[in-house]
Amino acid sequence: MKISVCGKGGAGKSVIVTLLANEFRVRGYRVLVVDSDESNSSLYRILGFDHPPVPLMELVGGKRGLKDKMAVRFSSGEAEVKMEVLSQDRILVKDIPPQHIIQRDGIRLLNIGKILHSLEGCACPMGVLSREFLRKVVLEADEVAIVDMEAGVEHFGRGVETSVDRVLVIVEPSFESIELAMKVKELAAGAGVSNTWAVLNKLNSDEIATRLRKELEKRGMEVIGTVPYSPQIFDACLEGHKLDENTASEEIKILVNNLLQK
Ligand SMILES: Nc1ncnc2c1ncn2[C@@H]1O[C@H](COP(=O)(O)OP(=O)(O)OP(=O)(O)O)[C@@H](O)[C@H]1O
Ligand SMILES: [Mg+2]
Numbered sequence: 001m002k003i004s005v006c007g008k009g010g011a012g013k014s015v016i017v018t019l020l021a022n023e024f025r026v027r028g029y030r031v032l033v034v035d036s037d038e039s040n041s042s043l044y045r046i047l048g049f050d051h052p053p054v055p056l057m058e059l060v061g062g063k064r065g066l067k068d069k070m071a072v073r074f075s076s077g078e079a080e081v082k083m084e085v086l087s088q089d090r091i092l093v094k095d096i097p098p099q100h101i102i103q104r105d106g107i108r109l110l111n112i113g114k115i116l117h118s119l120e121g122c123a124c125p126m127g128v129l130s131r132e133f134l135r136k137v138v139l140e141a142d143e144v145a146i147v148d149m150e151a152g153v154e155h156f157g158r159g160v161e162t163s164v165d166r167v168l169v170i171v172e173p174s175f176e177s178i179e180l181a182m183k184v185k186e187l188a189a190g191a192g193v194s195n196t197w198a199v200l201n202k203l204n205s206d207e208i209a210t211r212l213r214k215e216l217e218k219r220g221m222e223v224i225g226t227v228p229y230s231p232q233i234f235d236a237c238l239e240g241h242k243l244d245e246n247t248a249s250e251e252i253k254i255l256v257n258n259l260l261q262k
Contacts, residue, residue, distance in 0.1 A: 004155075034146070046241070156190070199227065
């Protein structure tokens with residue numbers, strides 16, 4: 001199972017990636033978290049690691065090296081990008097060099113790459129590397145990959161979702177977040193993923209939960225899970241420390257049950 005977790009900036013993608021990773025681990029899955037956000041750098045902290053892994057981008061020669069491998073051809077007036085980014089056709093998690101994949105208690109973390117310098121150019125190579133890596137990585141039945149996407153929908157433009165089989169869109173109680181969720185559903189369908197569901201986050205009352213669910217359902221979006229507003233989550237994110245594994249555990253159990261039944 002390869003799950004893309006996306007949504008509006010700040011909606012709670014990284015938090016829910018972490019909660020999902022913890023719950024899948026508790027159920028005996030070997031979890032691969034893929035940090036595909038080229039801007040934010042502290043996912044490793046709420047996951048409970050004390051340092052981030054060396055970005056996968058460095059394995060392919062950095063952004064410059066990757067760009068050199070991108071041969072641009074023009075056919076019938078359209079740019080066609082031919083990629084030979086990762087030489088293997090199939091990548092097994094166990095074959096990834098250890099500096100690029102750190103692990104603790106059944107959770108492994110891999111980081112695609114980050115924008116580090118002014119004027120270093122756009123993040124397209126990261127998107128291409130995410131897409132190619134996710135397409136080629138072979139998961140066993142007891143393995144799950146959970147991808148923490150960058151905010152918004154640019155990753156759809158880069159085709160990253162063509163390499164996953166489920167899309168979770170995190171929705172916080174705001175009109176903007178609802179609208180973006182609907183856009184995600186449409187773009188995911190365009191990428192061939194029909195398994196797109198919403199997870200409601202930062203719910204501070206039953207009334208808000210009901211209203212948000214209603215707004216999404218009337219637009220045709222199925223809600224697969226909910227996460228309440230939690231002071232523990234807020235604190236962990238403020239301090240940059242590990243998210244307690246029991247946080248919102250009942251709701252995350254329901255979310256994972258629903259995901260596994262789909
Ligand atoms: N369930 C929650 N309860 C309380 N606060 C939350 C919850 N989920 C997220 N937050 C708050 O929202 C902030 C953003 O969460 P998070 O970093 O997971 O969002 P994101 O979607 O990954 O953001 P970005 O788009 O920047 O990557 C957190 O710093 C935290 O303060
Ligand atoms: Mg994030």
